[in-house]
Amino acid sequence: MRPLNKQTAPKAERTERIIQFGEGNFLRAFVDWIIFNMNEKANFDSSVVVVQPIEKGMVDMLNGQDCLYHVNLQGLDKGEVVNSLTRIDVISRALNPYSQFDEYMKLAEQPEMRFVISNTTEAGIAFDPACKLDDAPASSYPGKLTQLLYHRFKTFNGDPTKGLIIFPCELIFLNGHHLKDCIRKYIQLWNLGEEFSKWFEESCGVYATLVDRIVPGFPRKDIAAIQEKLQYEDNLVVQGEIFHLWVIEAPQEVAKEFPADKAGLNVLFVPSEAPYHERKVTLLNGPHTVLSPVAYLAGVNIVRDACQHEVIGQYINKVMFDELMETLNLPKEELQQFAKDVLERFNNPFVDHQVTSIMLNSFPKYQTRDLPGLKTYLERKGELPKGLVLGLAAIITYYKGGVRADGAEIVPNDAPEIMQLLTDLWATGCTSKVAEGVLGAESIWGEDLNLIPGLTDAIKADLDAIQEKGMMEVVKSIL
Numbered sequence: 001m002r003p004l005n006k007q008t009a010p011k012a013e014r015t016e017r018i019i020q021f022g023e024g025n026f027l028r029a030f031v032d033w034i035i036f037n038m039n040e041k042a043n044f045d046s047s048v049v050v051v052q053p054i055e056k057g058m059v060d061m062l063n064g065q066d067c068l069y070h071v072n073l074q075g076l077d078k079g080e081v082v083n084s085l086t087r088i089d090v091i092s093r094a095l096n097p098y099s100q101f102d103e104y105m106k107l108a109e110q111p112e113m114r115f116v117i118s119n120t121t122e123a124g125i126a127f128d129p130a131c132k133l134d135d136a137p138a139s140s141y142p143g144k145l146t147q148l149l150y151h152r153f154k155t156f157n158g159d160p161t162k163g164l165i166i167f168p169c170e171l172i173f174l175n176g177h178h179l180k181d182c183i184r185k186y187i188q189l190w191n192l193g194e195e196f197s198k199w200f201e202e203s204c205g206v207y208a209t210l211v212d213r214i215v216p217g218f219p220r221k222d223i224a225a226i227q228e229k230l231q232y233e234d235n236l237v238v239q240g241e242i243f244h245l246w247v248i249e250a251p252q253e254v255a256k257e258f259p260a261d262k263a264g265l266n267v268l269f270v271p272s273e274a275p276y277h278e279r280k281v282t283l284l285n286g287p288h289t290v291l292s293p294v295a296y297l298a299g300v301n302i303v304r305d306a307c308q309h310e311v312i313g314q315y316i317n318k319v320m321f322d323e324l325m326e327t328l329n330l331p332k333e334e335l336q337q338f339a340k341d342v343l344e345r346f347n348n349p350f351v352d353h354q355v356t357s358i359m360l361n362s363f364p365k366y367q368t369r370d371l372p373g374l375k376t377y378l379e380r381k382g383e384l385p386k387g388l389v390l391g392l393a394a395i396i397t398y399y400k401g402g403v404r405a406d407g408a409e410i411v412p413n414d415a416p417e418i419m420q421l422l423t424d425l426w427a428t429g430c431t432s433k434v435a436e437g438v439l440g441a442e443s444i445w446g447e448d449l450n451l452i453p454g455l456t457d458a459i460k461a462d463l464d465a466i467q468e469k470g471m472m473e474v475v476k477s478i479l
Helices: 027-030 031-042 060-062 103-110 143-153 175-189 195-205 221-229 251-256 274-297 301-307 312-327 334-345 364-368 373-380 385-396 418-427 431-439 455-469 472-478
Strands: 014-023 047-051 071-076 078-088 092-093 113-118 163-166 209-212 238-241 245-249 267-270
Touching: 014 031, 014 143, 027 031, 027 071, 027 238, 027 455, 031 078, 047 103, 047 385, 060 092, 060 209, 071 221, 078 221, 092 103, 103 143, 103 418, 113 143, 143 195, 163 175, 175 195, 209 274, 245 274, 251 267, 274 312, 274 334, 274 364, 274 373, 274 385, 274 472, 301 312, 301 334, 312 334, 312 373, 312 455, 364 373, 364 385, 373 385, 385 431, 385 455, 385 472, 431 455, 455 472
Parallel strands: 014 047, 014 113, 047 092, 071 238, 113 163, 245 267
Antiparallel strands: 071 078, 209 245
């Protein structure tokens, strides 16, 4: 079996036109797959330079394979079973700005650069006032991007044709608006001047987007069979579902520069992404975020198995159809059809989507995906949605760590400050303090959730019940 690199496999040379912040599974199976298809079918002629957004990442692994890897798409396409393998060759190189800062900044000097695409998780689009212009690099993603844009502005003397088109893919509503706001704050903080500010506003476009494809990631279970089939040692295979949707809130002149429609792709340029976003985040990501800790603590490890489980499956249906769907304003039939499609995707026979892979950054995810529904439900129905409340209690319990009923070790993983907070709260041995402490953490929620009527008591009651009876019995009690 051959190693996978450009000596053993063909790799096209294309113009570097895209800077991509993020080297993870999602971008490689979604954005880079889309660009591959645009190159093949729409003569897009573009390659991607990947920038690792945090200090530790995978760029060395990527470069070790000359940035070649395969995407394995599986699922049902109009009732037909599909299980495809495509070698993606669009990434030209990958940089770590923490050890290659000069090379990173030189990307701004390449005249053909036109697009910036990112996925730095929900926590990535944040303004950190501690960042400085002369940091090498700034720690925040918006800080790094502002450094790059300012260097480009200076390199090309404010040439309006050298602006960049920026598509953030982080799962935050109006992600482009948030990113633009952060960049504006850095322009002000770092005193970068009126001329640069004007160039950024007029020559660059930062556009809100919505992305949708379930990407379980590296196919541990199937990797031997896949490598045997490929006859390559590809250690970066990424598995995803067939379904894909990218909604971009941008004018048609941007669509002309990014001709995904000519490649037959499900990429929509629209005046407003809001209705698409609300539907997707509420009915796909919302259930994902709460089913994961509930299923895991009940001893179920795979999303599909959770959907098909006689108890957990009912919980998922309750959250989707009885709680979250009741908070949306789109036509009921349309919502029900979308929810059924989502369940079909969750039930993909090929995809062993580990529930633990969904649980990184669970609190920010709950804040964006489930908390709005919880508040709206309470407002409309005059009571708290039991399924969504249990989901939050399950996340809090998961972060306690320890051992599951079947002996599996629970190993939560999140930002150090969140891990420390939960460790300290659970160390008190008092579920009242745990509930109040988590709900009162404004660093997580941006507000004090103890002020939501009845929520603190409901969370405490669920925490106690999970400790006493186990997750499965608690789920049965709310059905």
